[in-house]
Amino acid sequence: MEKDYSPINTNSVPVKRLKTGDEIPVIGLGTFGSDRFTSEQIANAVKEAISIGYRHIDCAEVYGNEKEIGKALKEVFDEGICKREELFITGKVWNNRHGEVVLACQESLDNLQLDYLDMYLVHWPFPNYHAPGCDGDSRNPDSKPFSVQEFLDTWKQMESLVATQKVKNIGTSNMTVAKFEKVLPLMKILPAVNEMEIHPCFQQRELFEYCLKKGIQPIGYMPIGSPNRPLRDKAEGDSIDIEMPQIKAVAEKHGVHPAVICIKWAIKNGHITIPFSTNKDKFYNNLKASFDNPLTDDEYASINTCECGSRLVKGQVFLWEGANDWKDLWDENGVIVS
Numbered sequence: 584m585e586k587d588y589s590p591i592n593t594n595s596v597p598v599k600r601l602k603t604g605d606e607i608p609v610i611g612l613g614t615f616g617s618d619r620f621t622s623e624q625i626a627n628a629v630k631e632a633i634s635i636g637y638r639h640i641d642c643a644e645v646y647g648n649e650k651e652i653g654k655a656l657k658e659v660f661d662e663g664i665c666k667r668e669e670l671f672i673t674g675k676v677w678n679n680r681h682g683e684v685v686l687a688c689q690e691s692l693d694n695l696q697l698d699y700l701d702m703y704l705v706h707w708p709f710p711n712y713h714a715p716g717c718d719g720d721s722r723n724p725d726s727k728p729f730s731v732q733e734f735l736d737t738w739k740q741m742e743s744l745v746a747t748q749k750v751k752n753i754g755t756s757n758m759t760v761a762k763f764e765k766v767l768p769l770m771k772i773l774p775a776v777n778e779m780e781i782h783p784c785f786q787q788r789e790l791f792e793y794c795l796k797k798g799i800q801p802i803g804y805m806p807i808g809s810p811n812r813p814l815r816d817k818a819e820g821d822s823i824d825i826e827m828p829q830i831k832a833v834a835e836k837h838g839v840h841p842a843v844i845c846i847k848w849a850i851k852n853g854h855i856t857i858p859f860s861t862n863k864d865k866f867y868n869n870l871k872a873s874f875d876n877p878l879t880d881d882e883y884a885s886i887n888t889c890e891c892g893s894r895l896v897k898g899q900v901f902l903w904e905g906a907n908d909w910k911d912l913w914d915e916n917g918v919i920v921s
């Protein structure tokens with residue numbers, strides 16, 4: 584018998600309120616398929632996910648699938664599955680377009696066939712470009728360390744998008760406390776969110792708490808620890824969240840896949856989570872996990888002990904000449920490395 588995928592009542596899915604007063608659902612569908620899925624497969628997943636109750640989609644120019652997602656969104660609206668204003672759509676400006684943010688945003692809007700974005704993020708705080716799908720050892724000779732001035736020039740363009748109502752909220756991604764400390768005092772509009780890697784084996788507590796203190800809502804990417812990412816993005820010693828005994832034990836008790844427990848942990852931890860899958864069963868289970876049968880305090884505490892500092896997105900392809908290694912991107916000593 585085929586499983587029942589009746590649409591989930593969207594009112595069941597909790598929301599967070601952002602600085603602007605806008606609400607964002609605590610779970611969104613990720614759309615970075617790496618090289619495992621075609622843009623069409625991902626766009627189909629977006630349409631199906633909206634049909635079963637997702638109202639938040641995490642997009643980015645560099646994922647290379649905005650045009651196909653745009654077609655899917657048009658079908659969603661034309662077929663009356665939901666209205667534009669019921670969706671929360673995020674876009675991101677890629678590193679090679681920090682000098683032309685307004686143009687990049689307009690191109691994303693055109694590709695997505697939208698008049699505005701609910702959220703627009705600076706994908707990385709550096710203008711360092713690397714080709715999508717490039718090898719982990721590849722470097723761009725033009726890469727530069729973080730510059731407060733360069734970042735603020737980019738941010739000013741982000742702020743102008745709010746003024747022209749192309750974008751409702753703006754935010755950052757892949758930031759550090761040290762970088763925030765330098766740029767926050769100089770911004771006119773503070774970031775509404777920071778998208779950052781968060782999963783049980785890599786919780787980024789210091790940055791997480793810092794964001795909350797500043798009123799910046801954390802969005803956690805790779806919530807399941809991206810177990811099927813391509814080999815080129817894996818390194819020796821990387822954790823595998825869904826194989827952690829603490830997570831497996833809770834999954835067994837709940838009778839669900841460990842991935843679902845990672846989603847429940849994210850919700851109880853208080854951040855927004857954006858798991859990826861094109862598989863209906865998986866993305867249905869993830870949406871349900873955002874409100875159904877939450878973790879107990881003890882289960883949450885036990886999963887908190889998975890923390891082992893296992894950063895999966897190291898970002899080494901963004902390194903500049905003279906940098907030591909990928910740790911330089913993350914200001915681990917609390918000082919911006921330049």
Ligand SMILES: NC(=O)c1ccc[n+]([C@@H]2O[C@H](COP(=O)([O-])OP(=O)(O)OC[C@H]3O[C@@H](n4cnc5c(N)ncnc54)[C@H](OP(=O)(O)O)[C@@H]3O)[C@@H](O)[C@H]2O)c1
Nearest residue numbers: 613614615804805806807808809811842858859860862865
């Ligand atoms: N801002 C940034 O710099 C940044 C960086 C990375 C990612 N992101 C965003 O974060 C999103 C999520 O990251 P991610 O895709 O790398 O990692 P992820 O969501 O942690 O993991 C996705 C993997 O988990 C599996 N999965 C999902 N739900 C499952 C379930 N219920 N049961 C079993 N397996 C399940 C999927 O398997 P199948 O594929 O087999 O279905 C998929 O391979 C991206 O799509 C992107 O939107 C942002």
